[in-house]
Amino acid sequence: MAERLANDLWRLDIPLVGNPLKNLNSYLLVGERSLLIDTGFRQQPCREAMERQLAETxxxxxxxxxxxxxxxxxxTGLAPELVRPGCRIFIGQIDGPGLRRAAGRDTWAELNRAYILDGFTQEQMDLLWGTNPAKTAAPPWREGLYTELPDGAELRYGGHTLRCVLTPGHTPGHLCLYDPEARRLFCGDHVLFHITPNICRWQGVRDSLGDYLASLDRTAELDVAELYPAHRAETGDLRQRTAELKAHHARRLEDALRTVTETPGLTAYEIAGRMAWSIRCRNWAEFPLTQKYFAVGEALAHLDHLEVQGAVHWEEIQGKRVYFAGAGDKI
Ligand SMILES: [Zn+2]
Incomplete structure (x- = not known):
């Protein structure tokens, strides 16, 4: 059921069936024109929940x-089918082009090559491609469908001015929406409670984790009384959660560096297998393949950050990229 959070604000609870994220919070700011923030997958359970709750409001x-x-x-999945003529779909100007790229096969071929270099087998990558939800749950892309917004762009809905705050990390062009007057921050997947936002390596991004930590500092400076994350029912204090998330990544960085130092010459796949994860599996072999994919992506984001700091370096040996402690001779 749609939950009324304030006179002009609703939370729509969209189920993400079979996904560890469990649900998506879609926020609806109502006024002369209204704004729906985030939509759910282009899948039937999301579609039904969205249609039903929009009708309730x-x-x-x-x-x-x-x-x-x-x-x-x-x-983004449902946005193109929810939007009516004369209405618009907004997305950040960095992630907008990313949507187009994600719709192309080349992106997957590139990722495929990179992940094999980082320790996956071709067989694993074929299995991952076969079950990739992005193929069916992602929105279609066509020229002119999305209106791309830069950092600092302002939108007006229901008497509120909402400012786009560029917060790269979770994705390269993630935007939060900040309403300084109501002291509200719609924070997408930038800050989550109970679960930690997935920070992974992105093609063409040097240091996703470094970007993310800087984005956390950026939002922590905002005056926020109401924080609206995109997953789970929990919310809380922005500064306290920022400190917890930074501490989490500091521990992860230590964990990755210790693993590389103790056992030099491992791939990111093998390093991820030795790091501590909160998932309830007895060992790395038991990790479901998609969770391995995210875990390796996350390990890579930490390794990239350590590499930028000169704490680790990698060498390509027999078609695999393997890591060693220290800056190496490349720097
Ligand atoms: Zn996300």
């Missing part, structure tokens, strides 16, 4: 724009 669908905090298909 009685929002005027012909005056409803959509804002996607970032390109992931649980945030």
């Amino acid at each position: 009685q929002v005027d669908r012909d005056r409803l724009d959509i804002f996607c905090t970032h390109l992931h298909s649980d945030h």
Whole structure:
């Protein structure tokens, strides 16, 4: 059921069936024109929940724009089918082009090559591609469908001015929406409670984790009384959660560096297998393949950050990229 958070604000609870994230919080800011923030996958359970809850709010669908905090298909998937003529879909100007790239096969081929270099087998990559939800749950892309917004762009809905705050890390162009007057921050997947946002390596990004930590510092400076994350029912204090998330990544960095130092010459796949994860599996072999994919992506983000700091370096040996402690001779 749609939950009324304030006179002008609703939370729609969209189920993400079979996904460890469990749900997506879609926020609806109502006014003369209304704004729906994030949408759920382009899948039937999300579609049904969205349609039912939008009807409960009685929002005027012909005056409803959509804002996607970032390109992931649980945030963007339904946007093209929900939007009516004369209404717009907003996304950040970095993630917008990313949506187009994600729709192309080349991106996967590139990722495939990179992940094999980092320790996956071709067989694992074929299995991952076969079950990749982005193929069916992501939004279609076409020229002119999305309106791309830069950092600092302002939107006006229901008497509120909402400012886009560029917060790269979870994706390269993630945007939060900040309402300074109401002291509200719609934070997408930038800050989550109970679970930690996945920070992984992105093609063409040197140091995703470094970007993320800087983004956390950026949002921690905002005056926020109400924080609206995109997953789970929990919310809380922005500064306290920022400190917890930074401490989490500091521990992860230590864990990755210790692993590389103790056992030089491992791939990111093998390093991820030796790091501590909160998932309930007895060992790395028991990790479901998609969780391994995210875990390796996350290990790589930490290794990239350590590499930028000169704490680790890698060498390509027999078609695999393997890591060693120290800066190496490349720097
Ligand atoms: Zn996301």
